[in-house]
Amino acid sequence: MEKQYCKVGATSPLDSGSQSISLLEYQYQNFMEKASNIKYSDSKLGAFFELKAKKIKKDLESLM
Numbered sequence: 001m002e003k004q005y006c007k008v009g010a011t012s013p014l015d016s017g018s019q020s021i022s023l024l025e026y027q028y029q030n031f032m033e034k035a036s037n038i039k040y041s042d043s044k045l046g047a048f049f050e051l052k053a054k055k056i057k058k059d060l061e062s063l064m
Contacts, residue, residue, distance in 0.1 A: 024060040028053050 035049035 028056045
């Protein structure tokens with residue numbers, strides 16, 4: 001049996017194109033919405049989503 005390699009979790013770098021900016025904007029809105037929806041039922045998960053959104057916003061600001 002031969003070894004098989006899988007690209008699970010593989011990432012591709014974002015370029016400075018408008019497509020990557022719109023993707024980051026979508027991800028930011030998605031994480032902020034998830035954080036606001038779950039904040040009262042699970043505060044740790046809400047904080048996690050807010051942290052992810054802040055990181056995405058930082059990346060987004062660096063591209064603009």
